[in-house]
Amino acid sequence: MRSSRGTALTAAALCVAVALICFVSARSFLAMRLPDPVAPAQGFERYNLSHWFPALKGSPGDSDVYIQDSGVPGGTVFIMGGTHPNEPSGYMAAVVYLERAKVTKGRLIVMPFANATAMGHNSPQEASPQYFSLDVDGGTRWFRYGSRATNPVYQWPAPDIYIHAQSGQKLDGGSKSNLNRAYPGVPDDSLTQQVAYGIIQLLNKEKVDLAFDLHEASPEYPVVNAIVAHNRAMELAAMVSMELEMAGIPMRLEPSPVNFRGLSHREWGDHSDALAILMETGNPSQGRLRGKTDAALAVTGKDKAYLKAAALGRLFIPYEGDQTLDLRTARHVTSMKMFMDMLGDVKEGGDVEVEGIPSFDDMMERGIGAFLSPVEDDRFDGK
Amino acid sequence: MMTLIYRGIGLFVAAFVLRCMFREKSFWKQVTAAMVLIPLILRILLIK
Numbered sequence: 001m002r003s004s005r006g007t008a009l010t011a012a013a014l015c016v017a018v019a020l021i022c023f024v025s026a027r028s029f030l031a032m033r034l035p036d037p038v039a040p041a042q043g044f045e046r047y048n049l050s051h052w053f054p055a056l057k058g059s060p061g062d063s064d065v066y067i068q069d070s071g072v073p074g075g076t077v078f079i080m081g082g083t084h085p086n087e088p089s090g091y092m093a094a095v096v097y098l099e100r101a102k103v104t105k106g107r108l109i110v111m112p113f114a115n116a117t118a119m120g121h122n123s124p125q126e127a128s129p130q131y132f133s134l135d136v137d138g139g140t141r142w143f144r145y146g147s148r149a150t151n152p153v154y155q156w157p158a159p160d161i162y163i164h165a166q167s168g169q170k171l172d173g174g175s176k177s178n179l180n181r182a183y184p185g186v187p188d189d190s191l192t193q194q195v196a197y198g199i200i201q202l203l204n205k206e207k208v209d210l211a212f213d214l215h216e217a218s219p220e221y222p223v224v225n226a227i228v229a230h231n232r233a234m235e236l237a238a239m240v241s242m243e244l245e246m247a248g249i250p251m252r253l254e255p256s257p258v259n260f261r262g263l264s265h266r267e268w269g270d271h272s273d274a275l276a277i278l279m280e281t282g283n284p285s286q287g288r289l290r291g292k293t294d295a296a297l298a299v300t301g302k303d304k305a306y307l308k309a310a311a312l313g314r315l316f317i318p319y320e321g322d323q324t325l326d327l328r329t330a331r332h333v334t335s336m337k338m339f340m341d342m343l344g345d346v347k348e349g350g351d352v353e354v355e356g357i358p359s360f361d362d363m364m365e366r367g368i369g370a371f372l373s374p375v376e377d378d379r380f381d382g383k
Numbered sequence: 384m385m386t387l388i389y390r391g392i393g394l395f396v397a398a399f400v401l402r403c404m405f406r407e408k409s410f411w412k413q414v415t416a417a418m419v420l421i422p423l424i425l426r427i428l429l430i431k
Contacts, residue, residue, distance in 0.1 A: 004409070004410035004411065005410060006407050006408050006409050006410040006413040008405055010410050010413055011404045011405045011413050014413055014414065014416075014417040015417075017417060018417050018421055018424070022421055022424050022425060025421070025425060025430075026425065026428065029425070029430050029431050030430060121431070153430075153431075156386070156389075157385070
């Protein structure tokens with residue numbers, strides 16, 4: 001077959017096509033860097049992480065932090081989602097607290113999207129959706145589905161080996177962009193290490209009593225539907241785990257490994273007075289066994305391959321065809337509420353009382369969208 | 384500094400790909416060059 005002839009004219013036409021494709025792609029990619037709008041409940045005041053670590057001011061890692069102070073003496077609880085933005089129930093649980101909480105004793109600090117730049121891109125070769133939507137009263141809410149790692153546009157290149165500064169622990173180079181390997185952080189290193197350092201400053205300066213880092217894990221990963229607790233938090237976590245078991249929401253309890261460094265449940269507890277808790281729910285959209293990966297999978301967790309894996313006994317969660325975002329978020333929200341209700345029992349003067357948080361059954365019946373407020377958002381309209 | 388060097392290399396390669404595209408006599412090879420240009424441009428602009 002004779003090949004078609006190329007001329008300067010066809011090259012120019014292709015240049016126009018390239019410009020057009022670049023324009024459309026760039027719009028799509030850049031839309032992901034716009035923050036997810038939230039509607040904080042009355043009483044929350046907005047800050048940025050640079051309030052506690054000024055070097056972050058104006059940087060893409062200067063994440064939003066919201067504080068609600070009841071004015072009644074009590075403890076301080078810190079809720080953090082978005083360490084890994086491909087684990088949506090973590091940041092959705094933080095958003096539910098941000099938009100619903102009425103603190104009547106103590107203080108509540110919510111940082112819904114901890115690694116802000118990781119929210120703004122997808123991991124390569126994962127076929128992840130860019131965003132998903134939820135129906136709320138009076139409209140649709142869009143939330144980004146990001147990456148596990150800091151955006152390489154802001155932190156590049158990855159080293160061959162990541163050496164954790166404080167311990168000398170060696171990990172793969174990509175882990176340098178993983179916020180949950182960066183604690184307690186380094187003030188003059190890469191963006192991820194600076195964000196981690198800022199979070200430790202926040203925990204210390206605000207005298208946080210109880211701190212949550214909310215995650216998800218693959219259904220085939222052993223630490224899933226689990227609470228990972230620092231040794232100082234084990235007593236409280238054990239009480240909560242038993243209460244959850246009795247409520248029919250089992251969350252297995254895991255001790256924070258002493259020798260695995262850089263993780264929130266280890267370093268927050270070692271470098272601040274906070275009782276450090278990390279929680280994991282089961283997210284089929286990030287698992288290795290998944291099939292078609294799209295926004296529906298992130299929201300419903302329905303996947304034929306996982307159904308088969310469950311039948312073969314390969315999963316660490318009960319899986320009967322789905323694992324909805326409502327269920328995963330409700331697990332986090334309900335677990336945190338139980339922790340707060342019991343905090344005063346283990347920490348004198350540490351009581352924190354929060355009203356307005358939907359119950360597990362309410363979230364399962366009506367969906368988490370029913371508890372979110374409508375917001376103005378035209379980032380993903382028409383897509 | 385490293386980012387500037389990286390972008391400079393990207394620009395250098397993109398310029399050569401563009402040059403090849405205009406000198407190429409086969410339309411389909413021109414299309415191939417165009418496909419290479421897209422990610423290069425997005426990288427130079429630090430979009431992706």
